[in-house]
Amino acid sequence: DAKTTQPPSMDCAEGRAANLPCNHSTISGNEYVYWYRQIHSQGPQYIIHGLKNNETNEMASLIITEDRKSSTLILPHATLRDTAVYYCIVRGRSGGYNKLIFGAGTRLAVHP
Amino acid sequence: GAGVSQSPSNKVTEKGKDVELRCDPISGHTALYWYRQSLGQGLEFLIYFQGNSAPDKSGLPSDRFSAERTGGSVSTLTIQRTQQEDSAVYLCASSLGRDYTGELFFGEGSRLTVL
Numbered sequence: 001d002a003k004t005t006q007p008p009s010m011d012c013a014e015g016r017a018a019n020l021p022c023n024h025s026t027i028s029g030n031e032y033v034y035w036y037r038q039i040h041s042q043g044p045q046y047i048i049h050g051l052k053n054n055e056t057n058e059m060a061s062l063i064i065t066e067d068r069k070s071s072t073l074i075l076p077h078a079t080l081r082d083t084a085v086y087y088c089i090v091r092g093r094s095g096g097y098n099k100l101i102f103g104a105g106t107r108l109a110v111h112p
Numbered sequence: 113g114a115g116v117s118q119s120p121s122n123k124v125t126e127k128g129k130d131v132e133l134r135c136d137p138i139s140g141h142t143a144l145y146w147y148r149q150s151l152g153q154g155l156e157f158l159i160y161f162q163g164n165s166a167p168d169k170s171g172l173p174s175d176r177f178s179a180e181r182t183g184g185s186v187s188t189l190t191i192q193r194t195q196q197e198d199s200a201v202y203l204c205a206s207s208l209g210r211d212y213t214g215e216l217f218f219g220e221g222s223r224l225t226v227l
Binding site for chain 1: 147155156157160215218221
């Protein structure tokens with residue numbers, strides 16, 4: 001699976017959009033981009049995933065560049081409860097299944 | 113239950129003792145994963161089950177660690193002769209089938225402390 005690079009930490013003001021970048025320059029054509037987050041002392045929570053098209057759900061939007069070498073997770077109106085570690089993961093179908101390999105992630109702090 | 117259930121939520125044991133951690137996945141999920149997270153660290157993959165078989169055990173750190181799954185449902189992670197470096201949160205996740213590309217659902221974890 002391709003490696004991802006994320007900034008170690010970011011800040012965001014409550015109510016503003018949080019834009020979390022991720023580089024995955026070695027991604028291959030059949031690999032998906034996944035985002036999970038982990039709020040303190042909880043298990044990771046799925047946010048969104050995509051292959052090549054932009055995706056939106058009730059939690060966030062995922063913007064993937066045309067060359068697929070980077071992506072941005074957008075939380076449109078961040079709240080204090082969005083404070084968490086956000087993991088960008090590239091995941092392929094190795095061996096017919098899909099284990100997630102977690103990196104260090106981005107620690108997002110949302111402040112009042 | 114609706115989500116992945118893990119027990120115990122907290123376990124304190126003495127060095128050298130054996131421990132068993134249990135995971136009850138979401139009903140109908142055939143794929144099950146174990147991860148561990150040491151204090152302040154990221155998640156480390158341990159083992160993957162598809163049904164009752166484990167095609168990927170590559171993350172188990174030593175032969176003191178083993179896991180089994182019965183009836184395609186409940187899984188037990190066993191750590192023998194525990195060491196202090198085994199202290200961590202052990203997380204279980206499940207998902208639909210081997211070809212499913214959607215989300216993994218995680219439990220809240222079992223926090224293991226080895227004194």
